[in-house]
Amino acid sequence: MKPVTRIHSRTAVLADENIDTDRIIPARFLTTTTREGLGRLCFHDWRYQADGSDNPAFPLNQPQAQSCAILVAGQNFGCGSSREHAPWALLDYGIQAVLCSELADIFRNNALKNGLLAITVSEGEHRWLLEHPGSELAIDVRGEFIELPDGGRIAFQLEPFARHCLLHGVDQLGYLLQHADAITRYEQQHQEQVA
Amino acid sequence: MTAKTLFEKIWDAHVVAAESTDTPAILYVDLHLVHEVTSPQAFTELRERGLKLRRPERMLATLDHSTPTLPTAANGERPYANDEAKAQVAQLESNCREFGVALHGWDSADRGIVHVIGPELGVTQPGMTIVCGDSHTSTHGAFGALAFGIGTTEVGHVMATQCLLQRRPKTLAIHVDGQLPQGVGAKDLILHIIGQIGVDGGTGHVIEYRGPAIAALSMEQRMTVCNMSIEAGARAGLIAPDETTFAWLQGRPQAPQGAAWDAAVARWRRLPTDAGARFDREVRIDATAVKPTVTYGTHPGMAIAMDAPVPPARNAQEKRALEYMQSQPGQPMQGMPVDVVFIGSCTNSRLSDLREAANVLRGRRVASRVRMLVVPGSEAVRRDAEREGLHQVFTAAGAEWRVPGCSMCIAMNGDLAQPGQLVVSTSNRNFEGRQGKGARTVLASPATAAASAVAGSIADPRDYLVEVAA
Structure with missing residues (x-):
C-alpha cells in the first residue's frame, strides 16, 4: 500500500443515508476475479440511465462534482454486504476519502486496508459538510484534522494502527507474518481447541 | 473470577497477542469458510507473494453465489449466467486444487450455501471463531461461535496466518x-x-x-x-449453546465423536x-x-407488522424508498400485488423453512400472476426435502424446484426479477436493485412468502394455517 498522508480536494455529496455496498457496486459485477478496473461500475445503477448514458440526477454526475476526491456521504455509508469490491470501485473511480457521521464496520475496515480514508466526524460537522458540497478541504492524516475553507479545523480520530499503516504504507499481512512464532505457540498451547 | 459474557470467553480464548493503544489484537481463527466471489484476489495475492496456506485443514470451500440453480443441460453444460461466472467457479476449483483446500464443489454430495453446509457438516461448533468473506457469516453465531464477515484483504490474512487484526467490539x-x-x-x-x-x-x-x-x-x-x-x-x-445445540450437532460428520464429544460438550x-x-x-x-412482519422500504430496518399502516416518510431517503417500493403511507403491505416469490438464501433455505412453506402450499396453487422459486440451501436439504415429498408439494402448486445456491438473494447467477416486479423474498436484503435492477423486494418468512404466492398478494400466513387446522 502506498502511504497516504494528506488529501486535498473539493467535496462531492451523496446525502442519502444507508447507502449500501450493493448501491456502490451491484452484485452482478462481482463475478470479476481481479481488483482492478471497477471504477466504471461504481454506483452503476444510480449513475447511468437505461441506455447507458449518464443519469443527470446522480449527484456525482454534476459538473461541479467532477474530479472530487472527497465524498461526504449520508449516515451509515457502506452498510450491507462485506464486498471489498466497494472500496476498490470507489478508489478506482477517484474517491480517496469518505466522510460520514457513522460508517458501517466492515466497509470502514475494508476501506482503510486499501488506503481509502474512511473518517467519521460529529453529527454537527457532518451536517455542515452535507450542506456545503464543493468545499475545498485538506485532510491531514498525521495531525488527524480536516482543514476547512475558512481555515477552521475538524478533528477526527483514526484507529491508531490503521493510521500508522496509512502514514507509512505498512503492509498488514507482512506485520502479521512477523508474528508467526507467537501464532505457533498459540497453536501448541491450544491443541484441544485447535484440534 | 470475573463474570464474563459468552463473547468475552470466546474472544479471550483466541487472543494470540493482546491489543494495545497502538496495535489491535491478533485473533486466532478456528474455521475459514470460502466461496468463489470473495476469494480469487486473495489466492492471487498469496501466489504473487509466494505464500502458502497456514492451515488448509481449517478451511472449507464451496460454490454457491455464481452457480446456476437450473439443472445441467443434456450436453453436460451448466447454465451459467455468463462466461465470467463460469470462469470464477473454475478459478476456485483450480485454487483449491493448487493450495490443497477441501472444496465441496459440483461433484460433492454436500455442496450448498456456505452458511448452510458449515453447520450441516458439524464443522461449525460452539466456542469457535469463524470467518468468511461474506457478511452473513453471523449465521454461525447460532451455535455460540464468534462468526463474522471479512473483506478479501482479510481473507488473505487468514489464509497466510490463520489470524486477523481486530479491535475488541x-x-x-x-x-x-x-x-x-x-x-x-x-x-x-x-x-x-x-x-x-x-x-x-x-x-x-x-x-x-x-x-x-x-x-x-x-x-x-x-x-x-x-x-x-x-x-x-x-x-x-x-x-x-445449550441442549438444543448439542442435540443438533451430535452425530454430524465432522462433530467430535465418542469421548471427544463428551469432552467437547x-x-x-x-x-x-x-x-x-x-x-x-x-x-x-x-x-x-411480534406479528407476521414484512419490510416496506429499501433496507431491512423499514419493517412493520404486515397489517400495520406503512408509516409516513421521515426524510428524503424514506420518501425515495416509498416511491421506489410503490408502498403507500397509511396503507398496510397486506394485499399488495406480488409478481415473484423466492424461498431460499442462507436466511431461510433449510428443511424447516421448506416445511413451513410447504404446509401453506399443500393442496393449493400459486396464483397465476406469480412466479415462485424454491431453492434449497444445500444438496443435503434437497435430498431430505425430496425424501419427504416437499418438492412435489412445490411443483404441484406451480413453483419451480431448483438446485442449491444463493440464487435470487444476490441475483448474480441469472436468477433475478424484472424492473418494477414485486418480490416477496425469504432472503435478507431489500436494497434497491438487490434482486435485479428496479426490482422491489419485500422480506418475509417462508410462511408469509408461501401465503403470498397463493393469494397473489401479500398475505397473512395465519389465515392459511388456520384453514388447514380446521
Whole structure:
C-alpha cells in the first residue's frame, strides 16, 4: 500500500443515508476475479440511465462534482454486504476519502486496508459538510484534522494502527507474518481447541 | 473470577497477542469458510507473494453465489449466467486444487450455501471463531461461535496466518421476553428486532440474543435470527449453546465423536454468559407483541407488522424508498400485488423453512400472476426435502424446484426479477436493485412468502394455517 498522508480536494455529496455496498457496486459485477478496473461500475445503477448514458440526477454526475476526491456521504455509508469490491470501485473511480457521521464496520475496515480514508466526524460537522458540497478541504492524516475553507479545523480520530499503516504504507499481512512464532505457540498451547 | 459474557470467553480464548493503544489484537481463527466471489484476489495475492496456506485443514470451500440453480443441460453444460461466472467457479476449483483446500464443489454430495453446509457438516461448533468473506457469516453465531464477515484483504490474512487484526467490539444484549405467538416465527422476530433498533443499531457491537423466546427456538430458527445480525449493522450475533445445540450437532460428520464429544460438550457448557456479567448495552424486546412482519422500504430496518399502516416518510431517503417500493403511507403491505416469490438464501433455505412453506402450499396453487422459486440451501436439504415429498408439494402448486445456491438473494447467477416486479423474498436484503435492477423486494418468512404466492398478494400466513387446522 502506498502511504497516504494528506488529501486535498473539493467535496462531492451523496446525502442519502444507508447507502449500501450493493448501491456502490451491484452484485452482478462481482463475478470479476481481479481488483482492478471497477471504477466504471461504481454506483452503476444510480449513475447511468437505461441506455447507458449518464443519469443527470446522480449527484456525482454534476459538473461541479467532477474530479472530487472527497465524498461526504449520508449516515451509515457502506452498510450491507462485506464486498471489498466497494472500496476498490470507489478508489478506482477517484474517491480517496469518505466522510460520514457513522460508517458501517466492515466497509470502514475494508476501506482503510486499501488506503481509502474512511473518517467519521460529529453529527454537527457532518451536517455542515452535507450542506456545503464543493468545499475545498485538506485532510491531514498525521495531525488527524480536516482543514476547512475558512481555515477552521475538524478533528477526527483514526484507529491508531490503521493510521500508522496509512502514514507509512505498512503492509498488514507482512506485520502479521512477523508474528508467526507467537501464532505457533498459540497453536501448541491450544491443541484441544485447535484440534 | 470475573463474570464474563459468552463473547468475552470466546474472544479471550483466541487472543494470540493482546491489543494495545497502538496495535489491535491478533485473533486466532478456528474455521475459514470460502466461496468463489470473495476469494480469487486473495489466492492471487498469496501466489504473487509466494505464500502458502497456514492451515488448509481449517478451511472449507464451496460454490454457491455464481452457480446456476437450473439443472445441467443434456450436453453436460451448466447454465451459467455468463462466461465470467463460469470462469470464477473454475478459478476456485483450480485454487483449491493448487493450495490443497477441501472444496465441496459440483461433484460433492454436500455442496450448498456456505452458511448452510458449515453447520450441516458439524464443522461449525460452539466456542469457535469463524470467518468468511461474506457478511452473513453471523449465521454461525447460532451455535455460540464468534462468526463474522471479512473483506478479501482479510481473507488473505487468514489464509497466510490463520489470524486477523481486530479491535475488541462492544457487546449488546438483546433480551427477548415471553414467547412468540402461534404462527409467528424467527424471521418475523428478527425483522421486528431490526425494525426496533435500526440498520445501524448494532454497529460496533456483537449482539447476544437472550431470554426465553430465544431459548425456545430450534437451531434452524436461531440461525435465521443470527444470520440477520449484520442487517442491524452488528459485527456478529451470538446465542448461548445449550441442549438444543448439542442435540443438533451430535452425530454430524465432522462433530467430535465418542469421548471427544463428551469432552467437547463439557467445554461448551462453560461458554454461556456468567450471571452478573456486564454488557455495554442492553435492549428488551417483547416476543408476545411480534406479528407476521414484512419490510416496506429499501433496507431491512423499514419493517412493520404486515397489517400495520406503512408509516409516513421521515426524510428524503424514506420518501425515495416509498416511491421506489410503490408502498403507500397509511396503507398496510397486506394485499399488495406480488409478481415473484423466492424461498431460499442462507436466511431461510433449510428443511424447516421448506416445511413451513410447504404446509401453506399443500393442496393449493400459486396464483397465476406469480412466479415462485424454491431453492434449497444445500444438496443435503434437497435430498431430505425430496425424501419427504416437499418438492412435489412445490411443483404441484406451480413453483419451480431448483438446485442449491444463493440464487435470487444476490441475483448474480441469472436468477433475478424484472424492473418494477414485486418480490416477496425469504432472503435478507431489500436494497434497491438487490434482486435485479428496479426490482422491489419485500422480506418475509417462508410462511408469509408461501401465503403470498397463493393469494397473489401479500398475505397473512395465519389465515392459511388456520384453514388447514380446521
